[in-house]
Amino acid sequence: MSKLPAAVLAELLNIRFADASLEQLLAQYVRIAQSGVDGADEVSITLIRNNRPFTAGHSGDLALAADELQYERGYGPCVDAGVSGVELAIPDMRDEARWPDYAAAVAQEGVLSAVSLPLPVQTELLGALNLYSRKPEALGEETLAVAREVASHIAVAIGNAVSYQDSARLAEDMQAAMRSRAVIEQAKGAIMAQNRCSAEQAFEILRVASMGRNVKLRDLAKDIVERLPDTP
Structure with a gap:
């Protein structure tokens, strides 16, 4: 029996796939997850293609920051859940021992508990739905159901997009999402050079x-990159 509240289920079933890009579809799912899952202050969707993780949808900059801190390290619950297919929960970041440096860094950002749920996508893509909370122990079993x-x-939406979108359009969607992350990396590089600081x-x-x-954040990163002097 479904655990979904009727309103959440209705929203999920009312999503229209026709003429929507994968980015647009995932933005709708992120919004529904944030509003429909109790305790989730922010939500993101990580996709992994050719061993490269990127955030394909997020509710706000806190979720994006929590994801990026993992991508910098090459590990963390969203990356590991996507690769392993195992649900990974952190009830309290302050007590986390599996990813201690990540947990300490993301706790400073304001995230005190999180869950990453693997997306069972039957394609070359891997992924995870990530729930972040500003409170410890905020994501209980009923919430997780x-x-x-x-x-x-x-997962079904992504699988359908991969199956039914023409390959050129899907590749364009994926490249757009990955370019967004590349712009953030470029902006970080400029800031590191100017301030002589670490990536974090x-x-x-x-x-x-x-x-x-x-x-x-991505718009600011783009603005910083566009203002960089051309390399001779």
Whole structure:
């Protein structure tokens, strides 16, 4: 029997796939997951293609920051859940021993508990639905039962997109998402060079600046990169 509240199920079933890009579809699922899963302050979807993880959808910059801190290290719950197919939960970041440096870093960002649920996508893509909370022990079993069903809907949507979208359009969608991350990496590199700081410190500078200016982190990163002098 479904654990989904009727309103959440109705929203999931009302998603229209026609003429929507994968990015647009995943943005709808992220919104539904954030509003429908109790305790999830922010939500993201990690996809992994050719061993390269990237965030294909996110509810806000906190979720993006939590993802990026893992990508920098090459490990963490969202990456490991996607690769292993195993659900990974962190009830309290302050007590986490499996990924201690990541947990300490993301706790400073304000994330105190998290769960990553693998997406059973039957394609070359791997992925995970990531739930982040600003409170410890915020994502209990009833919450996770709902999240698992949402994850299954997301997996079906991705599988359908891979199966039915023409290959050129799908490749364009994937490249767009990966380019967004590449722009963030370029912006971080510029900040590291200017401030002589680490990648993690550069990302924090970027995140704080995006909040202070009330612009999306990726938009700020793009602006920084566009202002860089051309290399001779």
